[in-house]
Amino acid sequence: MPLRSTRVAIGALAAAAMLATAVPASADDGGRQRHVNHVLLLSVDGLHQQDLAWWISHHPGSALARLADNGIDYSNAKTTFPSDSFPGMVAQVTGGSPKTTGIYYDDSYNRALLPAGTTNCATAKPGTEVTYFEQLDKNLNSIDAGQGLTGLPGSILSMTGSPEQVIDSAQLPVDPKTCQPLYPHQYLKVNTVFEVARAHNLVTAWSDKHPAYDLLQGPSGNGIQDLFTPEINSRADAAGDDWTQANSLTQQYDGYKAQAVLNQIDGYDHSRSVKLGTPAIFGMNFQSVSTGQKLPTSDGQPGGYLADGVTPGPVLADALSFVDQQIGRFIAELKKHGLWDDTDIIVSAKHGQSPTVPAQLTRIPDGPIIDALNKAWNNAGHSGTLVSFSIDDDGMLMWLSDRSPTATGFAKSFLAGYSGNGNDINGKPKPFISAGLATIRAGAQAAAMIGVPVTDSRVPDLIGIAQKGVVYTAGTSKIAEHGGDADTDRDVPILISGTGFNRSRTVDQPVATTQIAPTILHLLGLDPNELQAVRTEHTLVLPTVG
Structure with missing residues (x-):
């Protein structure tokens, strides 16, 4: 199975998360007068601020260290809550948190939409899972998502830059107003930096891990001219492994996207077949650090961190080295084409990963918890299944069939009283209480946590904040996850570098990854x-950029 969330639709097994609004930040952009023509944005999924600091201190001659020597290191940055890939990336390119963007998770639920495949919209009952992940692919077993390329994976750079072409519309939720499938970009409520750039006739490009990242096109559907989205959860080898099940495979996968960026620096599209010019806004998402943190072992070596929770183990250290090498290649290519003085680079992460301390890990299968909750609801004299959908990685989000205070209160009380045995870092039994949750918000409290009305069609009915170290997963295949509100889920780096910054600076005031979007436009x-989200949330340019 791929190293991604398990899920619970009615009566089945689930996977995880958590939610909140952007961190408030008081910032002055410093009146920067110098502007550049190119911004290269790099999201290193899983990367914590402590990882960046550790790497630079132990590798002072590295590419990341060179960026830090000529830039601003925001040492107190947080990503959005929930700390999932979708809201985390959307924050960086819109300037908005889930309350404004409407994006809570890549796999969520919407009470106003109709199930995929609905054709008679007049009589269909609203309420459906929104499956904006690899399930949308025409062929989820192929890295080209079903485009039908020959010579894969070596030919993957020939994949389309228009991912809607490889999305199976039969898997999309249906909009009751139009009775048409709703593509990911149509689900986003606000515009993106890519759309703003296109409005000014600037070139845009991006590379990410699923065709569902069509989302980043923005509501217009036209924000990104060259969107390269090889499927990471596709089959990678003859054994049936996907690209996340060995870190060497993840590095190979990330290498394809890195080559796409190099081609774009050279002025071509990702396939090197169309001359577009070097983009004004472009970049990619790295997955190697994330799988290095999640995998218990990979290629015969232990994954994750050493006992101190700070020092990377051998797999993670190698993943960090790989990412640093690719960034070094980008720097060299920019210099080769005389673009180094005209390009600013931003390094951040969609999310961190939790826990980092191996001894804190408690793995809990969430399927039995949800099955028990549904059974208890029936035993209390109610009919039907209470949990319509749940996603649980290292937190818990639930959408209920009954949204009354009676039902939400029942679910909250049940989870607070649920105990059992999970397993620890060595796979040995480890008891847990309160379903592994430290805080449970239900009904109006859950909606208030996000900052939306309780009547919102997308907001969960219950939000559970996990106890330190809890990961919801069956078995022992993962030692870390994201989606929750732990510091290690949300404490990510923001490093901005360019020749115009002249020196190394560290800013320790609280900032948010939502501030990356207005900063990109400012640069x-x-x-x-x-x-739109900047205007709604009054999101500020990152401080001291000027």
Whole structure:
């Protein structure tokens, strides 16, 4: 099975998360006068601020260290809550948190939409899972998502830059207003930096891990001219492993996207077949660090961190080295084409990963918890299944069939009283209480946590914040996850580097990854207020950029 969330639709097994609004930040952009023509944004999934600091201190001659020597290191940055890939990436390119963007998770639930495949919208009952992950692919076993390329995986750079072409529309939720499938980009409520750039006739490009990242196109569907999305959860070898089940495979996969970025620096599209010009906004998502943190072992070596929770183990250290090498290649290519002085680089992460301390790990299968909750609801005299959908990674989000205070209160009380045995880092039994949750918010409290009305069609009915070290997973295949509200889920780096910054600076005031979006536009000499979420949430440019 791939190293991603397990899920619970009605009566089945689930996977995880958590939620909140962007960290408030008081910032002054410093009146920066110098602008650049290119911003390269790099999201290193799983990367914590402590990882960046450790790497630079132990590798002072590395590419990341060179960036830090000529840039601003925001040492107190947080990603959005829930700390899932979808809201985390959307935050960086819109300037908004889930309350404004409407994006809570890549796999969620919407009470207003109709199930995939619905054709008679007049009589269909609303309420459906929204499956914006690899399930959308025409062929989820192929890295080209079903495009039908020959010579894979070596030919993957020939994959389309328009991922809607490899999305199976039969898997999309249906909009009751139009009775048409709703593509990911149509689900996003606000515009993106890519759309702003296109409005100014600038070139845009991006590389990410699923065709469902069509989401980043923005509501117009036209934000990104060259969107390269090889499927990471596809079959990678003859044994049936996907690209996340060995870190060497993840590095190979990330290498394809890195080559796409190099081609774009050279002025071509990702396939090197169309001359577009070097993009104004472009970049990629790295997965190697994330799988290095999640895998118990890989290629015969232990994954994750050493006992101190700070020092990377051999697999993770190698993953960090790989990412650093690719960034070094980007720097060299920019210099080769005379673009180094005209490009700013931003390094951040969609999310961190938790726990980092191996002894804190408690793995809990969430399927039995949800089955028991549904059974208890029936035993209390109610009919039907209470949990319509749940996603649980290292937190718990539930959408209920009954949204009354009676039902939400029942679910909260049941989870608070649920205990059992999970397993620890060595696979030995480890008891847990309160379903592994430290805090449970239900009904109006859950909606208030996000900052939306309780009547919102997308908001969960219950949000559970996990106890330290809890990961919801069956078996022993993972030692870390994301989606929750742990510090190690949300404490990510923001490093901005460019020749115009002249020196190394560290800013320790609290900032948020939502501030990356207006900062990108500011660096390009564009108005951050062209972003709808920036206007709604009053998101500020990162401090001291000027």
